[in-house]
Amino acid sequence: MKVVFSPVFKLHKPPYSHPEAPDRLDAVLKGAEEAGAAVQAPRAREDVWNLVSLAHERGYIEFVRRLCKEDYAQIDGDTYVSSGTCEAAALAVSAMADAVDAGETVLLAVRPPGHHAGFVGRALTAPTQGFCIFNTAAIGALYKGEGVAVVDIDVHHGNGTQEILYDKDLLYISTHQHPATLYPGTGYPDEVGTSKGEGFNVNIPLPPLTGDDAYAEAVEEVIEPILRQYDPKIIIVSLGWDAHRDDPLANMGLTINGYLRAISTILKLQKPTIFLLEGGYNRDVLRRGTAALIRLVDKGEEAAGEAPSKTDAKVYERFRRELGEVKRHVSKHWRL
Template sequence: MYVYYSEIFKKHTPPFRHPEAPDRLDYVIKGVVEAGGVVKEPKMREDAWRLIYSAHDKSYVEYVKRLCGAGQAEIDGDTYVSAGTCDAAALAVSAVMEALDKRETALVAARPPGHHAGFAGRALTAPTQGFCIFNTAAIGALYGGDGIAVVDIDVHHGNGTQEMLYERDLLYISTHQHPATLYPGTGYPDEVGTGRGEGFNANLPLPPGTGDDLYIKAIDEVVLPLLMQYDPRAVIVSLGWDAHKDDPLADLALSLKGYLYALSAILSLQKPTIFLLEGGYNREVLQRGTKALVRLVAAGDFRPEETQTDSPLHVARRYEEIMQEVRRHLGRYWRL
């Protein structure tokens, strides 16, 4: 598996102490090296900005470009732009397009993250852009066109991706901590898409405290059946490591065993799969998770080096209530 990485991705620099900082990539690359992965420098595409403009509102893109030219600015209390942000974001888009064109299974170890960025930045009802600038996953899905699926396993709902794909018949699946308990406050089961996209937007909100046992059940009973019925040409995975029990910004309780189970299920489709780094703020988890992912793709090595986490009884009860709601809404479109 190729790992697309460039030092340019570290040029998106915060103006103050921030959880989404350049050193995240140092730990990702340590994991790649430990696993024997191949690091590949992506090439900036001539059409990168055209693709960004085609997905996002023109005035928003030009606003970000002006901020990059200014050298350092805040979009909101969570989200910043620096002099290197625009180059980093355009190169991230270029890397995803290269992997899609080559039909590769690859990891794009890029930043800034993107899944909270909507058409004009702040998406749906979110109070901020949540560290995100341009929505690389959605841009990739729109570029790839028919048959592209996006699976978002970040702990936060990908509100920007949902907004941008909501009227498209491109499958979007998001597993995330329940929106009543965490930013951005969207991603309920009844949000299923509209127009051509009706039925193609699938949200699986999980109660705080959800462990591997229930997460594996959600993968088996909802995520994998949806993917198998959709039968994608390629899959883009918005990969956030922040659903891990040791992440400081949320309250799910997955171990790497739960993560690897989900990633292995996606890979079992035997379709080109692009893993795109989103969240994840525990540096050791970033390193160990990346190492495990590279080993999984290279050799089917399923050794998470962590024991399975189990959910408390009250969490399991709430999970079943939520999944009944998920099945009620998605069962109109899919066999679940």
């Protein structure tokens, strides 16, 4: 499995102590090295700003580019811009477009993250942009067009991706900690899309402390049948490692086993799959998760190096109620 990385992605630097910092990529690269992956630098595309405009309004793009002329600037209380942000974000979009063109299974070890960025930055009802600048996943989906599926397994709902794709017949599936308990507060099951996008937006909110066993049920009962019916030409995975039980910014109960269960299901479709780094703030989990992902892709190994987690009985009851609500809305559009 090829890993795409450039030191340019580390030029997006926080002005103060921040969980989304350049050393996240150091952890990812250590994991890639442990798994024996080849690391390749991306190229900067001349059409990159036209690509960014597929998902974002010109005024927002120019706003960000003006901020990049300063040493540091704040978009909001969570989201910063440094003098290297635009170069890093543009190269991430270039890497995504080239990965789509190549039709390969690849890991994009890029920054800044993007799935909270909507048309004009802050998306839907979110109070901030959640560390995100340009929505690389949505840009990749719109660039490819027909037959793209975006599967978002970050712990936070990808409100920006939902906003951008909501009226498109491009499949978006998100698993995330329940929006009543975590930023950005969106991603309920009844948010199914509109116009020709109706039914193509699938939200699977999970109660806090959901473990690997319950997560596997969500994958098996909802994600897998929908993906098989949609039969995507290419899959973009918004890969956030922050649903892991050791992540400092959320309250889920997954281990790497839960991630491998979902990723294995996606890989069984035998479609080109682009894994795009989003969140994940425990550096050790980033390292171990990356290594496990690459070994799964290259060798079919599903060893996570930690025991699977089990969901507490009361949490499991809430999970089954939530999953029932998901099915009630989704079954109007897909066979489950």
